[in-house]
Amino acid sequence: MNKNNVMVFVQQDDGVVADVSIELLCKARELADSLHVSVEAAFLGDKLAAAAKALLAYKVDRVNLMQSEHLAHYTPLPYTQVMVDLIKEREPQIVLYGATTTGRDLGPRIASALKVGLTADCTDLQIGDHELGGTTYKNILYQIRPAFGGNIIATIVSPEKKPQMATVREGVMKLTAQEPGYKGEVIEYKPGIGVDLLVSQILESVREEKTVNLKGAQIIVAGGMGAGSKEGFDQIVKLAQALNAEVGASRAAVDAGWVNKAHQVGQTGTTVRPKLYIACGISGSIQHRAGMAESSRIIAINSDPQAPIFQIAHYGIIGDLKDVIPAFIKAYKNKA
Amino acid sequence: MGLNIVVLVKQVPDTKNVTGKAMKDDGTVNRAALPAIFNPEDLHALEAALRIKDAHPDTRVNVITMGPPAAAQVLKESLFRGADFVALITDRKFAGADTLATSYALSCAIRKIGAVDLVLCGRQAIDGDTAQVGPQTAEKLGMNQITCVSDIAELDAKKRTISARRSIEGGFELVKAKLPVLLTVTDEGFEPRPPSARRVMMYKNAVASASNDASYDECYMNASACADDDIIALWDIASIKADPEACGLAGSPTKVKKIDSVVLTAQDIRMVDASESGIAALVHELIADHTIG
Numbered sequence: 157m158n159k160n161n162v163m164v165f166v167q168q169d170d171g172v173v174a175d176v177s178i179e180l181l182c183k184a185r186e187l188a189d190s191l192h193v194s195v196e197a198a199f200l201g202d203k204l205a206a207a208a209k210a211l212l213a214y215k216v217d218r219v220n221l222m223q224s225e226h227l228a229h230y231t232p233l234p235y236t237q238v239m240v241d242l243i244k245e246r247e248p249q250i251v252l253y254g255a256t257t258t259g260r261d262l263g264p265r266i267a268s269a270l271k272v273g274l275t276a277d278c279t280d281l282q283i284g285d286h287e288l289g290g291t292t293y294k295n296i297l298y299q300i301r302p303a304f305g306g307n308i309i310a311t312i313v314s315p316e317k318k319p320q321m322a323t324v325r326e327g328v329m330k331l332t333a334q335e336p337g338y339k340g341e342v343i344e345y346k347p348g349i350g351v352d353l354l355v356s357q358i359l360e361s362v363r364e365e366k367t368v369n370l371k372g373a374q375i376i377v378a379g380g381m382g383a384g385s386k387e388g389f390d391q392i393v394k395l396a397q398a399l400n401a402e403v404g405a406s407r408a409a410v411d412a413g414w415v416n417k418a419h420q421v422g423q424t425g426t427t428v429r430p431k432l433y434i435a436c437g438i439s440g441s442i443q444h445r446a447g448m449a450e451s452s453r454i455i456a457i458n459s460d461p462q463a464p465i466f467q468i469a470h471y472g473i474i475g476d477l478k479d480v481i482p483a484f485i486k487a488y489k490n491k492a
Numbered sequence: 493m494g495l496n497i498v499v500l501v502k503q504v505p506d507t508k509n510v511t512g513k514a515m516k517d518d519g520t521v522n523r524a525a526l527p528a529i530f531n532p533e534d535l536h537a538l539e540a541a542l543r544i545k546d547a548h549p550d551t552r553v554n555v556i557t558m559g560p561p562a563a564a565q566v567l568k569e570s571l572f573r574g575a576d577f578v579a580l581i582t583d584r585k586f587a588g589a590d591t592l593a594t595s596y597a598l599s600c601a602i603r604k605i606g607a608v609d610l611v612l613c614g615r616q617a618i619d620g621d622t623a624q625v626g627p628q629t630a631e632k633l634g635m636n637q638i639t640c641v642s643d644i645a646e647l648d649a650k651k652r653t654i655s656a657r658r659s660i661e662g663g664f665e666l667v668k669a670k671l672p673v674l675l676t677v678t679d680e681g682f683e684p685r686p687p688s689a690r691r692v693m694m695y696k697n698a699v700a701s702a703s704n705d706a707s708y709d710e711c712y713m714n715a716s717a718c719a720d721d722d723i724i725a726l727w728d729i730a731s732i733k734a735d736p737e738a739c740g741l742a743g744s745p746t747k748v749k750k751i752d753s754v755v756l757t758a759q760d761i762r763m764v765d766a767s768e769s770g771i772a773a774l775v776h777e778l779i780a781d782h783t784i785g
């Protein structure tokens with residue numbers, strides 16, 4: 157197979173492929189099609205043969221499967237070495253990583269070892285041209301990311317070095333339909349990992365079951381400081397229950413202890429794009445909007461007509477939550 | 493048994509108070525227009541180092557920053573809190589560095605300090621927001637790393653092992669590693685101590701002075717000798733033996749192509765009356781178009 161492809165680091169935790177990796181395979185297909193190249197996956201772990209085959213349905217042309225007991229759980233040094241060797245052999249033009257704690261631990265080490273660029277926490281990727289010192293670089297990767305605490309959006313390029321690499325935020329790339337029976341291949345490697353790399357040991361690992369499914373929710377009712385108290389927030393939860401919606405929250409509401417961090421929407425929480433987002437007593441800070449501005453419809457309920465949330469909302473209700481929420485629940489129960 | 497620790501700290505514009513002129517037209521940060529602060533998570537990294545020093549008294553806490561001369565302020569604040577040695581890496585040739593070039597320069601400076609047991613950084617700086625400098629520096633030093641650390645469960649200076657709690661999505665990992673290792677620290681633990689009044693008196697007039705001697709001991713000055721000045725070592729590109737081609741703009745593969753300020757996209761908003769009838773009408777409409785079930 158030709159080189160110069162688009163490669164995705166496919167993250168697995170205990171054999172389960174991370175959502176963001178699937179999102180990236182879908183995006184990689186789109187990028188590869190416009191560049192007329194193939195999609196490759198780098199899949200590291202142990203006992204992954206079946207999972208590797210399953211990746212092909214995301215229109216992956218080549219899964220590079222690297223299996224070893226030392227790769228079963230992520231640790232930085234073995235993963236870095238295996239990835240660096242693979243990238244040197246396959247010479248992809250683009251490598252994408254999920255901006256997870258794993259991706260943001262691993263990506264920078266690989267970039268540092270290969271002396272190539274890495275753009276952090278991208279929210280969009282495009283292909284375009286770039287002029288630099290009188291040369292036009294054709295079809296390079298525009299890596300688009302928020303920085304400065306979300307106050308700016310920067311487009312970053314790294315035209316002179318290959319591969320161009322980026323970590324990409326979960327939830328921003330759209331999933332596309334699978335194609336069962338897609339003709340790709342799984343190429344297996346048996347990486348040799350020196351004992352000198354086995355310097356980290358995971359003594360304990362605790363991952364709470366995801367009880368909150370913000371990303372998959374069609375409707376989210378989110379509460380902020382305007383709730384005023386835990387009791388006030390519970391009213392918002394009631395509205396969510398009535399509408400069969402998931403509960404979201406601003407960071408301030410999480411910090412106040414009214415709701416678990418798993419519910420946080422925004423730059424340091426989850427990025428969501430539901431059919432309907434009801435923001436209750438949320439001012440609409442830049443960091444909160446970063447996680448919900450793409451919602452199809454936004455209803456903002458706020459007592460302050462100047463609250464920035466109204467500038468991105470489709471429906472605005474100026475009022476006190478104490479009155480509006482019960483009225484909302486009542487109206488829904490009467491209609492339904 | 494004491495440890496030799498390096499803490500990497502960065503002076504950052506306070507991104508919570510950004511004005512319209514945050515960026516210059518050439519895409520570089522307009523530092524002059526923004527209040528400069530100690531990167532919040534770096535204060536937690538410094539605190540982690542100082543707590544290790546409290547528990548292991550022979551420990552030496554070295555603090556390094558790369559930046560313009562004004563960045564010496566974060567070194568002063570480190571001295572106020574208990575740092576033993578501080579160095580400002582500053583040179584025009586470092587300007588425009590991306591994370592790769594930044595980590596290269598920092599790794600050269602750490603090498604100059606000598607045999608180091610532990611490197612501590614913040615997880616992420618609030619301006620560049622990349623969280624890449626820590627891992628990239630570790631790779632350049634051939635050092636292991638534990639990122640997103642909120643607590644150190646155990647540090648055995650004799651056996652040279654450390655166990656740290658690392659935040660991951662929806663939970664945590666307890667990771668045991670051999671020294672030397674680089675940790676990136678979050679703001680979840682290690683609540684920073686305030687400056688010590690005694691140390692503020694001692695170091696408030698500290699200024700940076702060039703001491704490009706090759707030897708670390710000559711750069712280091714003890715507190716009594718330096719109560720008024722010269723306490724901040726000033727290192728340029730030559731004194732950390734860095735290759736100019738790998739520094740600054742020249743050593744940076746990533747380039748900023750374009751910067752857009754985030755502006756609120758004002759759109760057609762329909763105001764709904766907060767009365768019961770107004771809300772009932774809205775609910776009716778949402779049910780009618782199948783937005784809610």
Ligand SMILES: Cc1cc2nc3c(=O)[nH]c(=O)nc-3n(C[C@H](O)[C@H](O)[C@H](O)COP(=O)(O)OP(=O)(O)OC[C@H]3O[C@@H](n4cnc5c(N)ncnc54)[C@H](O)[C@@H]3O)c2cc1C
Pocket residue numbers: 305379380381382383384405406407408409420421422423424425426436437438439440441442443444447457458459460463475476477478508
């Ligand atoms: C690096 C960084 C990352 C961050 N990440 C996130 C993130 O991921 N998600 C996030 O949400 N935030 C995040 N933040 C915090 C963010 O900047 C805001 O502080 C936070 O979103 C504010 O939450 P809020 O809107 O609930 O509170 P506030 O800003 O205090 O707003 C409360 C709103 O409620 C209204 N109100 C008050 N009383 C009533 C009432 N009785 N009825 C109706 N309305 C009422 C007020 O008018 C006000 O608009 C981050 C900040 C930083 C610096």
Ligand SMILES: Cc1cc2nc3c(=O)[nH]c(=O)nc-3n(C[C@H](O)[C@H](O)[C@H](O)COP(=O)(O)OP(=O)(O)OC[C@H]3O[C@@H](n4cnc5c(N)ncnc54)[C@H](O)[C@@H]3O)c2cc1C
Pocket residue numbers: 273274275276301303304308310312500501502519520521531533534537556557558559589590591592594598612613614615616617618619620621622623624625626746748
């Ligand atoms: C809008 C914008 C976007 C950018 N995007 C990218 C990008 O995607 N990729 C890229 O490679 N570069 C990028 N850069 C450049 C990057 O911001 C700089 O290289 C910066 O010097 C280091 O990155 P950071 O601020 O993200 O630090 P982080 O990697 O977030 O910092 C982590 C820790 O490293 C330590 N540290 C960082 N810098 C220093 C320092 N100067 N001195 C001492 N310790 C330090 C601190 O302990 C800090 O807490 C961008 C710059 C801008 C202005």
